[in-house]
Amino acid sequence: xxxxxxxxxxxxxxxxxxxxxxxxxxxxxxxxxxxxxxxxxxxxxxxxxxxxxxxxxxxxxxxxxxxxxxxxxxxxxxxxxxxxxxxxxxxxxxxxxxxxxxxxxxxxxxxxxxxxxxxxxxxxxxxxxxxxxxxxxxxxxxxxxxxxxxxxxxxxxxxxxxxxxxxxxxxxxxxxxxxxxxxxxxxxxxxxxxxxxxxxxxxxxxxxxxxxxxxxxxxxxxxxxxx
Amino acid sequence: xxxxxxxxxxxxxxxxxxxxxxxxxxxxxxxxxxxxxxxxxxxxxxxxxxxxxxxxxxxxxxxxxxxxxxxxxxxxxxxxxxxxxxxxxxxxxxxxxxxxxxxxxxxxxxxxxxxxxxxxxxxxxxxxxxxxxxxxxxxxxxxxxxxxxxxxxxxxxxxxxxxxxxxxxxxxxxxxxxxxxxxxxxxxxxxxxxxxxxxxxxxxxxxxxxxxxxxxxxxxxxxxxxx
Numbered sequence: 001x002x003x004x005x006x007x008x009x010x011x012x013x014x015x016x017x018x019x020x021x022x023x024x025x026x027x028x029x030x031x032x033x034x035x036x037x038x039x040x041x042x043x044x045x046x047x048x049x050x051x052x053x054x055x056x057x058x059x060x061x062x063x064x065x066x067x068x069x070x071x072x073x074x075x076x077x078x079x080x081x082x083x084x085x086x087x088x089x090x091x092x093x094x095x096x097x098x099x100x101x102x103x104x105x106x107x108x109x110x111x112x113x114x115x116x117x118x119x120x121x122x123x124x125x126x127x128x129x130x131x132x133x134x135x136x137x138x139x140x141x142x143x144x145x146x147x148x149x150x151x152x153x154x155x156x157x158x159x160x161x162x163x164x165x166x167x168x169x170x171x172x173x174x175x176x177x178x179x180x181x182x183x184x185x186x187x188x189x190x191x192x193x194x195x196x197x198x199x200x201x202x203x204x205x206x207x208x209x210x211x212x213x214x215x216x217x218x219x220x221x222x223x224x225x226x227x
Numbered sequence: 228x229x230x231x232x233x234x235x236x237x238x239x240x241x242x243x244x245x246x247x248x249x250x251x252x253x254x255x256x257x258x259x260x261x262x263x264x265x266x267x268x269x270x271x272x273x274x275x276x277x278x279x280x281x282x283x284x285x286x287x288x289x290x291x292x293x294x295x296x297x298x299x300x301x302x303x304x305x306x307x308x309x310x311x312x313x314x315x316x317x318x319x320x321x322x323x324x325x326x327x328x329x330x331x332x333x334x335x336x337x338x339x340x341x342x343x344x345x346x347x348x349x350x351x352x353x354x355x356x357x358x359x360x361x362x363x364x365x366x367x368x369x370x371x372x373x374x375x376x377x378x379x380x381x382x383x384x385x386x387x388x389x390x391x392x393x394x395x396x397x398x399x400x401x402x403x404x405x406x407x408x409x410x411x412x413x414x415x416x417x418x419x420x421x422x423x424x425x426x427x428x429x430x431x432x433x434x435x436x437x438x439x440x441x442x443x444x445x446x447x448x449x450x451x452x453x454x
Contacts, residue, residue, distance in 0.1 A: 047325060061314070062321045064324075065320050067317070070314075073313045087297075090293040090296070090297045091286075091293075093293035093296055097290045097292045097293065098274060
């Protein structure tokens with residue numbers, strides 16, 4: 001069996017949990033706290049980061065981009081998550097980079113750092129209460145990004161085109177983390193909400209909805225399909 | 228003919244200039260200053276960033292990941308830059324992400340911002356002299372990364388394995404920008420230097436060696452093959 005070294009609220013790990021489920025790849029999950037990476041992690045991945053995919057006894061595959069492309073190359077017989085022509089595939093990858101680069105830097109990273117990581121860090125390493133100015137800025141960025149998700153979802157069946165793709169998984173993975181904190185103002189974004197509702201209803205999403213981090217309970221509607 | 232909207236000292240644009248030359252794709256270069264993106268750029272790429280690849284009259288392709296994979300999918304008849312088995316391809320992509328993610332955040336971005344972008348920004352938007360503490364930190368990070376490049380170059384013919392790959396192009400693109408500023412202490416890293424010398428000697432590299440930005444001359448040895 002394959003394994004995925006992941007962290008429950010890491011959006012990159014979540015994207016790959018969704019991808020594995022969509023591709024039909026059963027993985028054993030191995031949890032790794034990002035605020036306290038083990039020495040063993042550095043031996044597998046010199047960057048010291050998750051996700052890491054272990055395909056049995058083969059060499060480990062490190063990093064969300066490498067793992068995503070690897071799964072598409074080797075496990076996409078049933079469903080492709082980078083579907084279509086080379087131009088359509090480029091649009092999927094553009095949006096994946098948008099969410100993993102821009103959305104992560106402007107929304108996910110500050111929210112995860114301020115609302116979660118700081119709780120678990122010693123005070124000397126930046127532990128303590130959240131920097132409220134950073135959270136406010138991230139929330140303002142989130143609203144702009146929800147406009148963009150709405151724009152895409154309004155014009156296309158799925159975010160990158162007419163088929164479900166890795167772009168939907170990336171977007172949903174990031175938004176699901178913010179939703180865990182109960183910080184997505186869904187009521188203002190009905191089109192984005194309806195797209196997220198479709199994502200949330202997929203069998204691949206179900207395991208994510210029962211996730212919980214000790215000391216940080218999910219928002220009241222996190223697991224509801226009708227939110 | 229295809230075009231590439233780029234910025235001369237942007238490492239992502241440089242990687243694609245190298246990739247196009249290696250694949251044998253002739254591109255017209257269209258320069259875009261990142262500190263003052265034109266309205267037209269936002270119409271092509273909502274992120275407002277370069278590189279953007281225009282394959283004739285077809286839809287534009289935005290972002291270094293999407294363009295890199297697109298070129299590999301459509302233009303790699305002569306040479307593959309993501310070569311080998313799925314595992315070998317994953318290693319190429321792991322290292323590309325390393326340089327475009329980690330190296331960029333820890334070295335290229337602070338160096339480019341402090342040594343270049345600030346010169347061209349109005350004072351109200353952060354223009355002025357470099358933040359020397361940020362430059363010092365980036366230089367310290369650079370030394371760690373040169374250790375890693377040396378480690379890889381010592382064990383393999385090329386950084387990701389036995390063949391030239393996109394990983395070499397990504398690493399060389401980032402290092403070439405720091406080298407433009409004359410800030411790479413090559414003499415301390417003979418193995419990394421010898422790898423960079425091989426990269427610099429490739430015909431694909433030649434156009435980059437004659438680059439120049441107004442007001443910021445390249446370092447004395449920037450264009451020398453014997454540095």
